Amino acid sequence: MAKSPKERQREVALRRKESGLIQKKCYFTEFTKDGLEQISQLLGYSEKDLNRDENISFILDYCVSVTLNFLENNDSGILPKTKEAQYLFKMKQIVIFRQDQGDSIQEALDHLVRWKYKTPTIIRKKKDGRYVPRRSTDWSVDGIKLLLNNKKYARQVQLLNQHFHIE
Numbered sequence: 001m002a003k004s005p006k007e008r009q010r011e012v013a014l015r016r017k018e019s020g021l022i023q024k025k026c027y028f029t030e031f032t033k034d035g036l037e038q039i040s041q042l043l044g045y046s047e048k049d050l051n052r053d054e055n056i057s058f059i060l061d062y063c064v065s066v067t068l069n070f071l072e073n074n075d076s077g078i079l080p081k082t083k084e085a086q087y088l089f090k091m092k093q094i095v096i097f098r099q100d101q102g103d104s105i106q107e108a109l110d111h112l113v114r115w116k117y118k119t120p121t122i123i124r125k126k127k128d129g130r131y132v133p134r135r136s137t138d139w140s141v142d143g144i145k146l147l148l149n150n151k152k153y154a155r156q157v158q159l160l161n162q163h164f165h166i167e
Contacts, residue, residue: 015115020097021057039063044083044164058086078154078161084133085160088120092147105144112139119143123159133163 003011016023028036040050040059049055065079080089091112098108119136122143126132136143146152 018111019094019115020101021094036060043081043086049083055083058083058090061089062086078157080157081161082164084121084164085157087118088122088147088153088156088160091117091120092153095144095147099148105141105148109139109141109144112144121160122146122156123163131159131163133160 013023036056036059037047037050039062040055043059043062045055045059062080069079080086094112094117095108098111099105103111117139119139120143121133121135123131124134146156
């Protein structure tokens, strides 16, 4: 039996809460709305992508990261500059939140699987030395460990930014 719209809405609200996401209502001027559209295009989002609140959240996360990097004069930070790298960043934030809530790596993995989060795109090195994007079909403990390893995570963000032509 199909879920009612209210049931689906409750489920989405629970998923977001358990993932550490906090809802805030925002109002934008036309200038800000146009600016978000421009930034989204530069980051590789389509016009259709902007109709999803979670994609707007990715773009705002990027804007906050850039601003903080600028204000703190932190040139060494790896910013997620593509929608693929931003999704990786979001998954990292969710896993960190789950660990802060007392979850083990396996429990964080179970959370992502239970709520059907897609796996992020990861850049892998092939035998011939080329780097290619890959998306696993299933979450794994190794995937969670990559998110928690700051060095490996930063390298993936850098590779995703380069592969999708934003440096």
